[in-house]
Amino acid sequence: MHEDMADRPVRLVVTDDLVRSRATVLFRLFLAIPVYIVVAFWSVAAFFVVIVAWLIALVHGRVPNGIHEFLTSYVRYTTRVNAYFHLVANPYPGFSLLGAYPVDVEIHEPVRQRRWTVFFRLFLALPALIVVGLTGGVGGSLNLRRDPTTTFAGAGTLGSAAAFLGWFASLVRGRMPRGLRDVGVYSLGYTAQTYAYLLLLTDRYPSTDPRFAGQQELPQHPIRIEVNDDLGRARLLVLFRGLLVLPHLVWLFLWTIPAILASFAGWLIALFIARLPLPLHRFLAAYVRYSAHVSSFLGLVGGPFPGFVGKEGSYPIDLVIDPPERQPRAGLLFRGILVIPAIIVAIAYSGIANTVAFLGWWYALVRGRMPSGLRDIGAAAIRYQAQTWAYSFLLTAQYPYAAPTLERLPPEPEQLALDLAPWAAT
Amino acid sequence: MGRHLTARRLAVLGIAAVCWAIAATFLLRTAVPGDLRLRHVDSAATFGAATVRRAARYERFGNWDWLASQVATLGVLALYAKRGAAFARQSAAGPIGTGMLLGMVGLALVWLSNLPFGIAQHWWDRRHDASSEGYIAWATGDWAQLGAAFLSICLALVIVMAIAQKLPRMWWLPGALVFVAIGTGFQLLLPYLVTLGTKPLSDPKLLAAARADERAQGLPQIPFRVEKVSDTTDQVNAYAVGIGSSRRVVLWDTLLDGRYSKRVVNVVMAHELGHHSSKHLPKGLAWYALFALPGTYLIALATRRRGGMARAEAVPLGLLVVVALQLAAAPVQAWISRRMEAEADWKALQTTHDPQAARRLFVSFANTDASDPSPPTWAYLILENHPTLEQRVAMVEAWAARQPRK
Numbered sequence: 001m002h003e004d005m006a007d008r009p010v011r012l013v014v015t016d017d018l019v020r021s022r023a024t025v026l027f028r029l030f031l032a033i034p035v036y037i038v039v040a041f042w043s044v045a046a047f048f049v050v051i052v053a054w055l056i057a058l059v060h061g062r063v064p065n066g067i068h069e070f071l072t073s074y075v076r077y078t079t080r081v082n083a084y085f086h087l088v089a090n091p092y093p094g095f096s097l098l099g100a101y102p103v104d105v106e107i108h109e110p111v112r113q114r115r116w117t118v119f120f121r122l123f124l125a126l127p128a129l130i131v132v133g134l135t136g137g138v139g140g141s142l143n144l145r146r147d148p149t150t151t152f153a154g155a156g157t158l159g160s161a162a163a164f165l166g167w168f169a170s171l172v173r174g175r176m177p178r179g180l181r182d183v184g185v186y187s188l189g190y191t192a193q194t195y196a197y198l199l200l201l202t203d204r205y206p207s208t209d210p211r212f213a214g215q216q217e218l219p220q221h222p223i224r225i226e227v228n229d230d231l232g233r234a235r236l237l238v239l240f241r242g243l244l245v246l247p248h249l250v251w252l253f254l255w256t257i258p259a260i261l262a263s264f265a266g267w268l269i270a271l272f273i274a275r276l277p278l279p280l281h282r283f284l285a286a287y288v289r290y291s292a293h294v295s296s297f298l299g300l301v302g303g304p305f306p307g308f309v310g311k312e313g314s315y316p317i318d319l320v321i322d323p324p325e326r327q328p329r330a331g332l333l334f335r336g337i338l339v340i341p342a343i344i345v346a347i348a349y350s351g352i353a354n355t356v357a358f359l360g361w362w363y364a365l366v367r368g369r370m371p372s373g374l375r376d377i378g379a380a381a382i383r384y385q386a387q388t389w390a391y392s393f394l395l396t397a398q399y400p401y402a403a404p405t406l407e408r409l410p411p412e413p414e415q416l417a418l419d420l421a422p423w424a425a426t
Numbered sequence: 427m428g429r430h431l432t433a434r435r436l437a438v439l440g441i442a443a444v445c446w447a448i449a450a451t452f453l454l455r456t457a458v459p460g461d462l463r464l465r466h467v468d469s470a471a472t473f474g475a476a477t478v479r480r481a482a483r484y485e486r487f488g489n490w491d492w493l494a495s496q497v498a499t500l501g502v503l504a505l506y507a508k509r510g511a512a513f514a515r516q517s518a519a520g521p522i523g524t525g526m527l528l529g530m531v532g533l534a535l536v537w538l539s540n541l542p543f544g545i546a547q548h549w550w551d552r553r554h555d556a557s558s559e560g561y562i563a564w565a566t567g568d569w570a571q572l573g574a575a576f577l578s579i580c581l582a583l584v585i586v587m588a589i590a591q592k593l594p595r596m597w598w599l600p601g602a603l604v605f606v607a608i609g610t611g612f613q614l615l616l617p618y619l620v621t622l623g624t625k626p627l628s629d630p631k632l633l634a635a636a637r638a639d640e641r642a643q644g645l646p647q648i649p650f651r652v653e654k655v656s657d658t659t660d661q662v663n664a665y666a667v668g669i670g671s672s673r674r675v676v677l678w679d680t681l682l683d684g685r686y687s688k689r690v691v692n693v694v695m696a697h698e699l700g701h702h703s704s705k706h707l708p709k710g711l712a713w714y715a716l717f718a719l720p721g722t723y724l725i726a727l728a729t730r731r732r733g734g735m736a737r738a739e740a741v742p743l744g745l746l747v748v749v750a751l752q753l754a755a756a757p758v759q760a761w762i763s764r765r766m767e768a769e770a771d772w773k774a775l776q777t778t779h780d781p782q783a784a785r786r787l788f789v790s791f792a793n794t795d796a797s798d799p800s801p802p803t804w805a806y807l808i809l810e811n812h813p814t815l816e817q818r819v820a821m822v823e824a825w826a827a828r829q830p831r832k
Binding site for chain 2: 309
């Protein structure tokens with residue numbers, strides 16, 4: 001059961017229109033330096049203020065309004081700066097919070113917090129910080145041993161990969177691809193949630209659930225993921241997951257060899273007939289589906305032990321793959337080059353999947369179930385990786401959609417109200 | 427009709443039993459003279475009273491630890507045989523995939539139930555300087571073996587269940603043959619796997635002695651390899667692997683660290699070559715075949731009431747039967763192994779003509795390997811796959827007594 005969006009104490013509000021100024025994109029790295037200097041000074045102050053806030057919250061069970069406001073401003077400003085740096089937003093964020101910004105954070109008024117969660121906040125935040133930290137990339141993420149004045153850029157490897165690719169796209173097109181932008185939104189949003197939690201602005205745990213990540217529109221794609229998992233996990237199967245998956249890894253390895261040969265043969269044939277022959281399409285679709293099943297099982301995104309043939313509808317985390325379609329020959333000819341950006345994002349997603357597996361393993365071992373947020377971001381990672389495989393194996397001509405989205409929701413052009421709040425109730 | 431069928435079955439069973447007995451008799455032939463009588467050896471006088479006490483104490487713990495672990499294994503598997511089929515709900519695979527899952531879960535349960543006993547044994551080994559490996563290294567080193575065991579059980583179940591789906595009542599016959607074929611392939615392949623990371627024996631004197639031993643035993647040149655184990659233990663060991671052209675002898679580097687003279691090491695080398703010249707490894711495969719046939723038949727028989735091995739639900743019961751049969755066969759297998767080891771000892775004596783070195787070697791085992799020269803009867807019957815040190819020293823003396831006086 002998910003919480004009501006209105007109850008979520010940390011909300012990311014996105015009104016970005018995807019348009020980017022080529023000149024500022026080109027020099028974005030240098031343009032960001034002054035605002036990051038401001039963030040650095042602000043971080044020093046925030047470090048001491050949060051210590052005071054911690055002591056007060058331990059005694060009174062809540063953070064005073066003034067301190068709450070100060071730390072909220074800090075989170076908002078750093079989120080704006082990071083959004084600018086990672087090309088999630090276009091306008092220069094300036095040196096204050098005056099005026100609206102296309103990516104902003106709304107944080108609820110201070111509320112009473114349980115004292116024990118305040119006392120152990122740093123330790124409780126560790127899993128969330130691992131998600132932020134293990135996915136840390138060029139933007140620089142939280143490092144607990146680092147100088148406390150260091151900013152939390154925290155957009156992570158995934159966000160950084162999206163920013164890196166988005167930089168090229170924005171320079172050429174003057175527009176940020178929506179999928180890449182939404183990857184950045186997700187990363188920033190999760191980081192903002194985590195730091196709001198760490199800085200005692202809320203006692204709601206951050207949620208990794210991609211449903212809250214503002215990808216309000218998932219374009220129709222020939223490769224779709226279906227999640228029919230009940231979140232229950234048998235502890236014994238969790239404990240030995242790494243060993244139980246071994247026969248699947250061996251089988252997947254053996255299957256990969258003919259799959260690569262088949263895709264090469266398919267590529268040669270498709271160059272002539274402009275589509276993948278049906279038998280090869282079936283064979284490769286089964287392979288891609290099977291690898292998604294195995295990834296789900298290994299990463300605890302799926303519960304049961306999967307079958308060995310990649311049969312559609314046989315696993316709770318399943319792929320729907322449309323029949324072969326006609327494809328432009330130029331796209332087929334250069335598929336090996338065109339897929340490279342998708343592979344970069346897929347590699348970044350594998351970091352997310354590994355983190356999900358690591359944290360989910362501990363959680364599921366103790367609770368006998370998987371948190372829905374972790375499960376869903378893991379499913380989103382698997383979906384993207386499957387789309388990348390499918391694209392490289394010529395199963396589709398449609399490029400993988402980068403945003404960590406699972407559901408197709410109606411578009412909301414007016415405003416992307418993004419709630420990045422709490423750990424979804426399970 | 428029914429009586430006729432039973433009579434025919436009994437006839438087939440009788441013929442099979444006779445064939446089995448003939449094959450077993452053939453395999454039991456040994457180079458050790460049938461009239462060899464071993465005299466009693468005074469352990470305290472031969473090995474030293476303190477050493478015997480220490481070795482007996484060391485092995486006593488291991489024996490009871492093993493016994494307890496077997497009881498735990500059987501208990502866990504009995505429970506699993508009763509309730510384990512419920513794990514099939516955790517599978518989205520077909521019958522064979524589900525069977526694999528149930529097999530692996532059973533193995534995981536056995537591993538978990540044995541873990542405390544393994545830790546206890548490791549603690550005991552460290553306490554008695556039989557191992558210097560840390561607990562973490564010990565635990566992590568085990569994972570690779572466990573992974574291999576998981577894959578092996580999957581392979582076995584794929585074979586059994588795939589055949590059982592085609593031949594629900596007779597799968598055991600081709601199944602056993604396939605396992606023997608796999609065992610043969612494994613014996614051919616194993617020498618290349620176990621010698622990964624080993625180095626060739628480089629001592630020229632030992633190499634010359636090895637070549638002389640090979641000639642004496644009518645063997646071609648067999649590669650001698652040295653395995654580094656000195657960073658985890660100071661116990662000594664050597665083993666023979668492979669059949670045909672893949673034959674190898676592997677010596678632990680602890681054997682070559684200067685504690686043993688070249689004469690003693692030569693006895694070890696001649697012993698291992700004795701295994702090859704006596705064709706113990708092919709004979710071991712033949713024994714495996716002899717046990718596999720009735721074994722698979724009994725598994726098939728026991729699992730019929732669960733629908734047979736074609737059904738995943740029968741796998742937990744199948745696992746219990748396998749382990750129970752292994753336990754039941756352990757005394758016979760230990761006895762066969764002891765006969766082979768005795769034959770290799772005899773061949774080593776015949777080759778080296780060095781009873782002093784052989785005696786020194788066996789006496790030292792009580793110290794270096796903390797082997798009990800005279801273990802309790804039950805442990806001897808079930809666990810000892812080598813003759814006891816008393817018996818080995820007695821054989822040396824018996825061999826020497828048979829030699830003409832110079």
